[in-house]
Amino acid sequence: MIKPLNHEFILIVDDNPTNLSVLCAALNSEGFRFRVAVDGETAIAQAERNQPELILLDVQMPGIDGFETCRRLKANPATQNIPIIFTTALADTESKTKGFSLGAVDYIPKPFAQEEVIARVRVHLQLKKLTESLEQQVSDRTKALQQAQVQLVQQEKLSTLGELIAGIGHEINNPINFISSNIPPLEEYIAGVTELLLLYEQEYPNPTAKITTAIERLDLNFVLEDMGKIVNSLQLGSERIQNLSNSLRNFSRSDSDTKIPADLHQGLDSTLMILQHRLKANGERPSIEVIKSYGVLPEVNCYLGQMNQVFMNILANAIDALDEAIMQGKMSNLIPEIKIATEVDSEQLVIIRIADNGIGIPERLKKRLFEPLFTTKNVGKGTGLGLSIAYEIVVEKHKGVLDVNSQPGTGTEFTIKIPIE
Structure with missing residues (x-):
């Protein structure tokens, strides 16, 4: 059972006093805190000021309707992750499809059944808390690993780092x-239950008035259809987390003692998955768009765990550069981007280019980027070891090349060249 916390509340948006009374009574009976808005504009303003845990949103309202209110809430980074359940008397498929396409997670039909309202609210609060918990665990542990990696690499214990990340993947x-x-x-x-109900309907085509009333109150056909959709949503969510777990395990492969043939595209994709929480929009900037232009690459004989570490350092630096550009107000008209391109050149070298459109690096500093302990970041933001470690892995251990090309105000591009054999 969910126990509401004092700072959590549900926002009810409806202009009908009767509907508000029923919803408020249902939530109040289970101890949920709630607030009320009687139109879309007020609801948007309230949600921006103080984010609710969930929104019960009427479709038909004066001013902007529920669909437009939902669209605006989902377009705003500050409110886009709040689950929205539509409350409506519209039972046609077109209306339901439109609501789901705008980002709603569920429908509650009118007239309301108190038990159904509470059940649906509980389900979506639980899903939201589960998602937030998993994302926070991944975010916290990824940050902890990033902080630990410098010490581990300094001690030449990349295998230990691999074991830690693999452990997280296993726990998830x-x-x-x-x-x-x-x-x-x-x-x-x-x-099975659906089949049984249909069989009852065939064998007993004339139900009693009490059963007919219960079917109408429940909106049985909608519930049977909606249960399948909810299960499909759970399936998609579990697949997403499984993909993340696989990415963690792929990233952490410990082969520091032996080179093996490896797919570098898989290494890049695993690293991007681990950094996904940093690519998302936040209160200071929109989401970072990753543009991949992958060529056809053969498997490359390399230390894959170490190459993944190179990708992690360079991509994390690119995200830092874009965040810094946003903070300095130098990207007001630009979408933050990271471009990744791969190819094989005429000398049988695999080439990987990772470029951002951030603040760039002055010429006088480029020459020192790969020096140990040198950093352009503020105190506490960087160790000065990430790029020096990347240089050692690419140049010393793989006999490759690591170059940087950058112009202040236009961004930075790192080029990695690795022999196939």
Whole structure:
């Protein structure tokens, strides 16, 4: 059972006093805190000032309707992650499809059944808390690993770093396997119950008035259809977390003693997955767009765990550069971008280019970028070891080349060249 915290609340948006009374009574009976807005504009303003845990949003309202209100909330980075449940008497498929396409997570049909309102609210609050918890765990542990990596690399213990990341992947994998393994039997149970209800409908075509009323109150056809959609959403969510777990394990492969043939595109993609939380929009900037122009690459004989470390250092630096450019107000008319391009040149070298459109690096500093302990970041923001480690891995251990090309105000591009054999 969810126990509401004092700072959490649900926002109810409806202009009908009767509807508000029913919803408020339902939430109040279970101890949920809530606030009320009677139109879309007021709801948007309230959500921006103080974000609710969930929004119950009427479709038909004066001024902007629920669909437009939902669209504006989802377009605003400050409110786009708040789950929205539509409350409506519109039962047609077109209206429901439109609501889901705008980002709503569910529908509650009118007239309201108190038990259904509470059940749906609980389900989506639980899903939201689970998602936030998992994302926060990944974010916290990734940050902890990034802080630990410098000490580990200085001690030449990349294998230990690999074990730590693999452990996180394993920890995530266990609970998500439990969830995903229970989805197929849940689908079977739902299908079985649906079949049984349809059989009852065939065998007893004239139900009693009490059953007819219960069916209408529940909106049985909608519930049967909606349960399948909810299960599909759970399936998609579990697949997303499984992909993250696989990326963590791929990233952490410890082969520091032996070179093996490896797919560098997989290494790049795993690194991007781990950095996904830093690529998302935040209160200071929009999301960073990653543009991939992958060529056809053969497998490269390399220390894959160490190459992933190179990708991590360079991509993390690119994100830092874009954040700095935003803070300095130098990207007001630009979308923050990271471009990754790969190819094989005529000398049988795999070439990987990673470029950002951030603040760039002055010429006088470029010559020192790969020096140990040199950093252009503010105190506490960087160790000065990331690029020196990348240089050692690419040049010393793989007999390759690591170059940088940058102009102040136009961005920075790192070029990695690795022999195929």
